[in-house]
Amino acid sequence: MSNYVDELMAIVKGRSPGEPEFHQAVEEVAESLALVMERHPKYRKAKVLERIVEPERVIMFRVPWLDDKGEIQINRGFRIEMNSAIGPYKGGLRLHPTVNLGILKFLAFEQVFKNSLTTLPMGGGKGGSDFDPKGKSDNEVMKFCQSFMTELSRHIGPDTDVPAGDIGVGGREIGFLFGQYKRIRNEFTGILTGKGLNWGGSLIRPEATGYGATYFAAEMLATRNENLEGKTCLVSGSGNVAQYTVEKVNQLGGTCVTLSDSSGFIYDEKGIDAEKLAFVMDLKNVRRGRISEYADKFSGSVFTPVDPKADHNPLWDIKAECAFPSATQNEINAKDAANLLRNGVYVISEGANMPSTPEAMKAFVDKGILYGPAKAANAGGVAVSGLEMSQNSQRLAWTSEEVDERLFGIMKSIHKTCVDAAEEYGTPGNYVNGANIGGFIKVADAMLDQGLV
Numbered sequence: 063m064s065n066y067v068d069e070l071m072a073i074v075k076g077r078s079p080g081e082p083e084f085h086q087a088v089e090e091v092a093e094s095l096a097l098v099m100e101r102h103p104k105y106r107k108a109k110v111l112e113r114i115v116e117p118e119r120v121i122m123f124r125v126p127w128l129d130d131k132g133e134i135q136i137n138r139g140f141r142i143e144m145n146s147a148i149g150p151y152k153g154g155l156r157l158h159p160t161v162n163l164g165i166l167k168f169l170a171f172e173q174v175f176k177n178s179l180t181t182l183p184m185g186g187g188k189g190g191s192d193f194d195p196k197g198k199s200d201n202e203v204m205k206f207c208q209s210f211m212t213e214l215s216r217h218i219g220p221d222t223d224v225p226a227g228d229i230g231v232g233g234r235e236i237g238f239l240f241g242q243y244k245r246i247r248n249e250f251t252g253i254l255t256g257k258g259l260n261w262g263g264s265l266i267r268p269e270a271t272g273y274g275a276t277y278f279a280a281e282m283l284a285t286r287n288e289n290l291e292g293k294t295c296l297v298s299g300s301g302n303v304a305q306y307t308v309e310k311v312n313q314l315g316g317t318c319v320t321l322s323d324s325s326g327f328i329y330d331e332k333g334i335d336a337e338k339l340a341f342v343m344d345l346k347n348v349r350r351g352r353i354s355e356y357a358d359k360f361s362g363s364v365f366t367p368v369d370p371k372a373d374h375n376p377l378w379d380i381k382a383e384c385a386f387p388s389a390t391q392n393e394i395n396a397k398d399a400a401n402l403l404r405n406g407v408y409v410i411s412e413g414a415n416m417p418s419t420p421e422a423m424k425a426f427v428d429k430g431i432l433y434g435p436a437k438a439a440n441a442g443g444v445a446v447s448g449l450e451m452s453q454n455s456q457r458l459a460w461t462s463e464e465v466d467e468r469l470f471g472i473m474k475s476i477h478k479t480c481v482d483a484a485e486e487y488g489t490p491g492n493y494v495n496g497a498n499i500g501g502f503i504k505v506a507d508a509m510l511d512q513g514l515v
Contacts, residue, residue, distance in 0.1 A: 066099055066106065067092045074115055081164025083391060087171050087416060088115050090423070094498035097487040108514075110506045114174060117167065119143040123213045125191055127205040129198075139210050141189035141217055141225075144170035147508040150221055151187030152177055152444060152451075154228030157235065161192045168391070169228075169415055173444070175501030176437040179476045182448035187223055189214070195230050196350075207238035215243050220251045220454070226447045227256040229390070232302070232347070233268075252454025255447035264450035265462040266469060267443075271413060272306030273466070274442015274473050275386055275434070279411035280314060281477035282432040282493070291315035294382040296407070298322045298375075299389035300346050300353050303413040303440070307386045308334050308342075320377050322389060323353040327377040330356075330363035374398050381405045388413030396421035403429055412436040427494055438480050438497035445472045476500075 067089065074088050092111065099106045121141040129135050140163065143151045153173040156166070166188045174186030191210060195203050218225060227236055236256045243253050250262075257263035266273070276290070283289055293316040297304050300321045308318040317333035321342060330338070338360060345351045357365035366376055374397040378385065385407050387393055391414065394402070399422035402410070410426060411434040412418065418426070418435075426433040446469055453459055460468075480496030483503075489495045 064096070067096055070111065070115070073112065077116075078164065078167065081167060083168040083416070084164045084171065086420060087168040090420065090494070091171075091175065091498045091502070094495040095502055097489070097495065098499055098502065101487070104510070105506050108510055110509055111502075113509065114145055114505065115171065117142050117144045117170065118146060120163070121189075121214075121217050122163070125193065125206065125210045125213070127202070127209045129202050129205075135206075137191045137193040137206070139189070139191045139213060140166050141214060141223070142166045142170040142187055143217075143223055144186040144188070145174045145505060146185035147505050147512065148178060149183035149185050150219075151223035152184035152226070152447065153186055153188040154190075154226045155231045155235075155239075156188070156190035156228040157193050157195050157230030158190070159192055159194045161190045165391070166190060172415055172437050174505060175498060176441045177444055177448075178501040178504045179438055179479060179497065180441050180445040180448060180472055181475055182445065182472075184444065184448050187225070188228075189225055190228065190231075193230075195235065200234070203235060204238045207235055208242040211239045211242040212246065215246050218253060220253055220451070224252065224447075224451060225254055226444070229301070231256075233258060252451055255450040257450070262450075262454050264446060264453055264465055265460065266465040267446050267450055268302050269306040269309070270446035270469055271303045271440050271443030272308075272388070273310045274445065274469060275303070275388070275411045275413040275439045276307055276310035276314065277442065277470055277473040278434045278439040278477060279384060279386070279409050279432075281474060282409060282411070282434055285481070286432070289314065290384070293317070293384050293409070294319060295384040295386060296320045296377060296380055296382045296402075297386045297388055298327070298377055298393060298417075299387075299414065300342060301388075303388040303443075304386075305339065305343055305346070307388055307413055308339050309336075311386075312336060312339070316384065318386075319382070320380065321353055321356070322377055324368070325352050325354060326365055326367040327375075328353055328356045328363050328365050329377075329380060330360060332362055374401060378402050379405065382407050384409040384411070386411055386413050387417035389417065390414055391416045392419050394418045394422045396425065398422060399425040403431070408432060410434065411439040413440050415440065423494065427492055430491060433493055435494050435497050437501060438476050438493060441476055442469055442473055445469060
């Protein structure tokens with residue numbers, strides 16, 4: 063079936079040149095699905111995957127706004143509405159200078175399968191802008207968000223497309239976006255997830271991705287009659303996903319020793335306990351400072367600045383059992399993967415989207431370690447977004463215990479789907495194949511049921 067993958071990739075690269083992240087995401091899925099196409103030719107005959115790789119709709123627009131100096135600034139806004147076979151489009155908004163069409167298509171494509179795995183009725187989408195909130199005042203962020211939502215509001219709705227947060231979009235940005243939508247449309251509806259608790263948000267939403275990745279790691283360990291108790295864990299990033307991964311790992315008896323941001327990483331051999339984590343949360347969520355301040359505050363910890371010339375990240379060259387990459391795409395390359403394996407890491411649960419390069423992913427799968435790919439391991443965030451949508455529709459608010467219990471149940475279900483699909487198609491223990499196949503079949507069957515649309 064390698065011919066099938068080659069033919070598909072030739073189409074994708076021809077239609078979407080200069081989008082390497084999108085090509086990477088499609089090729090990974092296509093290689094797993096070759097097993098399915100061989101057994102079920104109906105999917106190939108109906109060209110289901112060829113249809114999934116083509117977004118149902120791509121929206122691109124300018125975002126003009128006025129900065130604090132009275133200067134006009136212009137950014138570019140996007141929304142990729144990828145697939146709505148099983149529900150309204152659902153996926154985050156990313157604000158970062160690296161945002162472009164290819165990155166958002168890769169994220170939207172991944173989101174289709176991730177949302178399918180959650181068992182909730184959500185299609186896949188993604189959006190954002192090349193606007194950088196870092197270094198901007200609250201007033202500038204508000205002006206950008208209001209301009210961005212003025213155009214986006216034409217294309218979204220509670221039964222059409224429900225965006226959420228992603229890199230650069232936290233509670234502040236969601237608040238400004240929601241306020242502008244309400245102002246334009248004159249309606250209070252669950253149009254965004256990640257909202258404040260006082261105005262329609264869900265408990266456990268900020269924690270959900272990090273908690274979910276940790277639950278997924280625990281489920282993988284349970285297949286070997288192990289748990290996180292006493293395990294040393296490496297965590298990259300220092301945003302929501304990383305913060306709440308550390309919190310849940312602590313609760314389950316493990317010890318996290320690293321965190322990072324774009325300036326470098328800290329290593330704290332003693333572990334990032336609750337008091338240190340509270341400092342990180344204030345540093346990142348309130349003061350918006352750099353992770354290097356952690357090393358200034360806590361003796362015994364070391365800060366290592368980023369070396370742009372290095373061919374690997376020294377964060378992944380520390381002795382540990384577990385790793386939770388929670389920063390950004392392609393942060394673990396082949397050399398990083400070799401370092402992780404050499405240092406004893408045998409559990410990897412991806413909190414970020416596609417943080418491992420194809421070479422790194424292959425190294426993990428070939429070694430047979432417990433490797434949870436992003437579309438399965440980090441689905442907790444969108445799962446609780448889906449639960450927030452349900453609460454909004456019913457005008458209800460569940461307790462944190464109820465939401466956390468549902469999140470745990472969803473992650474357990476995702477893990478089972480991955481294990482079962484991998485075994486059914488002859489690759490037991492391969493969570494990459496399991497996640498891709500398990501996510502695909504539900505969407506593919508829905509598309510066949512709905513005709514050629």
